[in-house]
Amino acid sequence: MESVCLDERLAADHAARSIWNVVERLDLSRFHEPIKARGENPGRPAIDPRLLVALWLLAATEGIGRGRVVARLCRRDDAYRWLCGGVMVNYHTLNDFRVQHQAALDELFTQVLARLVQHEVISVQRVSQDGLRVRASAGSASFRREPTLREQVEKMRRHVEALKRQGQSESEDERAGEDEGRVSVRQRATRERAARERLARLEQALEELPRIQQAKAQQKNKPSRQREPRVSTTDPEARVMKMPDGGFRPAYNVQFAVDTGSRAIVGVDVTNQGNDAGLSEPMRRQVEQRTGRAVQEHLMDGGYVTLKAIDEAAGAGVTIYAPPPEPRGKKPPERPPGAPKPGDSEHVAAWRARMDSEQAQRIYLERASTSETVNADVRAWRGLDRLMVRGLNKARCVALWSVLAYNLMHFSAALLL
Numbered sequence: 001m002e003s004v005c006l007d008e009r010l011a012a013d014h015a016a017r018s019i020w021n022v023v024e025r026l027d028l029s030r031f032h033e034p035i036k037a038r039g040e041n042p043g044r045p046a047i048d049p050r051l052l053v054a055l056w057l058l059a060a061t062e063g064i065g066r067g068r069v070v071a072r073l074c075r076r077d078d079a080y081r082w083l084c085g086g087v088m089v090n091y092h093t094l095n096d097f098r099v100q101h102q103a104a105l106d107e108l109f110t111q112v113l114a115r116l117v118q119h120e121v122i123s124v125q126r127v128s129q130d131g132l133r134v135r136a137s138a139g140s141a142s143f144r145r146e147p148t149l150r151e152q153v154e155k156m157r158r159h160v161e162a163l164k165r166q167g168q169s170e171s172e173d174e175r176a177g178e179d180e181g182r183v184s185v186r187q188r189a190t191r192e193r194a195a196r197e198r199l200a201r202l203e204q205a206l207e208e209l210p211r212i213q214q215a216k217a218q219q220k221n222k223p224s225r226q227r228e229p230r231v232s233t234t235d236p237e238a239r240v241m242k243m244p245d246g247g248f249r250p251a252y253n254v255q256f257a258v259d260t261g262s263r264a265i266v267g268v269d270v271t272n273q274g275n276d277a278g279l280s281e282p283m284r285r286q287v288e289q290r291t292g293r294a295v296q297e298h299l300m301d302g303g304y305v306t307l308k309a310i311d312e313a314a315g316a317g318v319t320i321y322a323p324p325p326e327p328r329g330k331k332p333p334e335r336p337p338g339a340p341k342p343g344d345s346e347h348v349a350a351w352r353a354r355m356d357s358e359q360a361q362r363i364y365l366e367r368a369s370t371s372e373t374v375n376a377d378v379r380a381w382r383g384l385d386r387l388m389v390r391g392l393n394k395a396r397c398v399a400l401w402s403v404l405a406y407n408l409m410h411f412s413a414a415l416l417l
Contacts, residue, residue: 006082016058016079018412023054025416026111030104047087052097053108054083060405065383065398067095098401099394109400110290112407112415113266117291119414122259124266124291126363128299129257129283130371131276132379134395135386136238136250143230143240143250149206152233156199163192205236212239215273235390239272252387252395256378256403257283258370260299264411265374266291268403270396276303280320281312297321299367307348314347321364324352378402 010016031049058079059070071091073080116122144152167188212229232238238250253274257267267287271279284295298313299321313320338356340349354360378384382402387395408415 006078009078010082014079015061015409016054016083018416019054019057019061019408020083022408022412022415023050023057026108028053028104028108030107031101033104034100047089047093049097051083051085051087052089052094055080055089055094056098056401057405057408058083060382060401061409063381063383063385065388067091067098070094099389099397102393102397102400105397105400105404109268109404112404113264113290114292115415116262116264116407116411117293119417121411121414122262122264122266122291124259124287124293124295126260126297126299126366127257127266127284127287127295128260128367128371129255129267129280129304130301130367130375131279131303132254132256132375132384133241133243133251134254134379134384135243136232136235136252136395137387137390138232138235138238138250140240140249142232142234144205144233145228145230146206146209149202149209149231149233153199153202153206156195156202160192160195160199163195167192201236202233205231205233208236237272237392238390239274241274252392254384254395254399255279255283256371256374257287258374260366260370262411263370263374264407265403268396268399270392270399272392276301277306278304278309280304280309284313284316284318297363299364299371301367302326307345310351311345311347314350319354320351321355321360321367322351323364324355374406378406382406 028049031053035046035049055070055074059065059073064070064073068091070080071089071094074084074089075081113122117124208231209229212231216227216229232250235250238252240248241251241253243249243251253271253276255267255269255271255276256265258264259266267283267290269279269283269286273279280298280300284298287295295318297319302323302325305320305322305325310320338353340352344352355364382405384399384402387398389395389398
């Protein structure tokens with residue numbers, strides 16, 4: 001027998017204390033909205049969303065992304081036990097809460113940024129954007145072409161109907177008292193649910209085919225354009241992307257915008273687009289909506305650069321710092337560095353000349369010291385090395401947890417003011 005005071009065992013500067021103090025100051029009303037009264041029906045009270053938010057923020061700061069692991073820590077680890085305060089939390093509740101509140105998480109992220117803006121921690125005058133390819137929860141062998149998908153859909157539909165008929169037959173036998181050797185009701189329901197979920201993923205994979213075909217039609221001079229499109233039957237929204245090590249695997253493209261002055265993450269999004277073209281302007285709008293401040297300078301690598309994006313940014317009064325893309329194919333005619341190309345607009349010509357100056361090159365170096373370090377932080381320490389969930393919406397939730405944990409750990413002092 002041991003008499004234990006968890007509050008005394010937990011260090012005064014432990015991250016769990018900072019997380020709980022911040023959570024108590026945040027408005028979590030959006031997390032409370034789905035909770036409904038059961039009236040006279042039996043059931044236990046719902047777990048306070050503040051506890052679940054604090055548990056997942058602590059888990060994200062430690063790079064933990066599995067509900068089963070968090071549930072075990074709630075029974076064994078002093079910090080998690082201190083947060084729970086005797087409340088028992090199972091992994092089903094944790095996993096469901098993690099991915100079922102995208103709108104509430106998005107609002108919470110905006111709320112945290114508003115506090116940082118209020119205390120003048122971030123200004124978003126200059127932001128840096130970069131993408132992070134995160135491995136999806138799907139295998140490369142799960143990708144199928146349209147004929148195979150249609151064949152599997154029909155096969156799975158017949159299987160689901162067979163399970164329904166079998167369940168009805170077994171139910172009649174149970175009512176007649178002939179239940180010897182039959183599976184339990186729970187086993188039958190589990191088997192039928194798994195078959196329905198498998199059918200739903202196959203049907204979703206068929207729905208994704210037109211989107212992939214449209215994306216391929218927009219590609220120019222790429223061998224993959226001629227190949228027949230394939231979709232994963234495990235995670236239909238995942239796409240095969242080129243990873244940092246040069247290999248190609250199913251992944252999602254996680255986008256971050258970072259305030260260069262404070263190195264706080266001020267924008268986040270998850271797409272299944274394999275390249276970064278066209279993603280700069282939506283991210284800039286998101287940052288301005290979240291912070292209420294206008295972005296004046298936008299740093300990005302060459303993958304984001306399109307002539308349309310340069311013109312749109314200049315029209316909005318934003319200065320773009322990005323290297324002009326290297327020419328492909330035939331060697332272009334010699335021209336002075338920074339000189340405009342035939343057909344360049346006024347804004348594009350100004351961008352080329354600007355990026356040839358030493359001042360612009362010094363400013364552009366800030367992208368590596370902000371975006372690259374943030375990417376390394378969330379991948380190594382905030383659980384974004386690999387996604388354990390499937391689908392864009394759930395992937396966005398995971399990214400939001402990681403971003404909230406990053407900002408909280410780096411700016412907890414400002415959030416507690």
